[in-house]
Amino acid sequence: MRRAVEYFSAHGFGVGTRELAKHIGVAQPLLFHYFGSKDKLVERVYREVFFYRWNPEWEELLIDASKPLDERLIIYLEDYTRTILSNDWIRLMVFAALDDPSLNKHYISLLHERIFKPVLREIRASKKMPPEPTEIDLELFWGFHSSFFYMGVRQWIYRMEVPDDLTRLIRAHVHNFLFGFHQTLAAGLTCPSEV
Known part of the structure; x- marks a missing residue:
C-alpha cells in the first residue's frame, strides 16, 4: 500500500494500472486480483x-469544556497540522479534488x-446566541482551519518554505481567530439578514 500511496501522490490518480503495477513491483493482473479494480x-x-x-x-478534546477553548484548539491544531503536513496527504487531497471531488x-x-x-x-453558546452556526460562521471557521492545509500546499505543491515554529504560529492563528470571531459575533455580522 505504501508504494501505491507514493506513486499516486507523485503522479495523481489518473495514472494507468500498468505503470502503477510496475512501480509497486507486481504484475498488473495481481493488482486486479487483490483490489478488483x-x-x-x-x-x-x-x-x-x-x-x-x-x-x-x-x-473528544474539542468538546472537553474542562479546558479553555483556545487551549483545546491549539492542542488539536498542533496534532492535526502534524498529521496533514506530509507530501502524500497534501498532494493526494489536491489530486483527489481534481480527479473526483466526491472523494473529498x-x-x-x-x-x-x-x-x-x-x-x-x-x-x-458562550455569547448567549442560538447554538446552531450560521453559514457565515462556518465560512469564517473554514477559512481559519484551511490556513493550516494551505501551509501544506505551499510546502508540497508550490515547494515553498513554511514556518519552522508551528506551535507559535498556531497559537497566533487561534488567538487571532477567536478574538476576531468574538468581535464579529458581537457586531451581529454573522446573523442572517432580515428581509
Whole structure:
C-alpha cells in the first residue's frame, strides 16, 4: 500500500494500472486480483491516507469544556497540522479534488460535523446566541482551519518554505481567530439578514 500511496501522490490518480503495477513491483493482473479494480485501489489509498489518520481524540478534546477553548484548539491544531503536513496527504487531497471531488466530500463533511460545528456551537453558546452556526460562521471557521492545509500546499505543491515554529504560529492563528470571531459575533455580522 505504501508504494501505491507514493506513486499516486507523485503522479495523481489518473495514472494507468500498468505503470502503477510496475512501480509497486507486481504484475498488473495481481493488482486486479487483490483490489478488483483501479477505483477500489484508489478508495483504499484514500482511506489509508485520510481516514486511518483521523484521530477520534480530536473530537473528544474539542468538546472537553474542562479546558479553555483556545487551549483545546491549539492542542488539536498542533496534532492535526502534524498529521496533514506530509507530501502524500497534501498532494493526494489536491489530486483527489481534481480527479473526483466526491472523494473529498466525505472527509470535508467529517470536518464540518465533528470539528467545525462543535467549536462554533460552544462559542455561540458562550455569547448567549442560538447554538446552531450560521453559514457565515462556518465560512469564517473554514477559512481559519484551511490556513493550516494551505501551509501544506505551499510546502508540497508550490515547494515553498513554511514556518519552522508551528506551535507559535498556531497559537497566533487561534488567538487571532477567536478574538476576531468574538468581535464579529458581537457586531451581529454573522446573523442572517432580515428581509
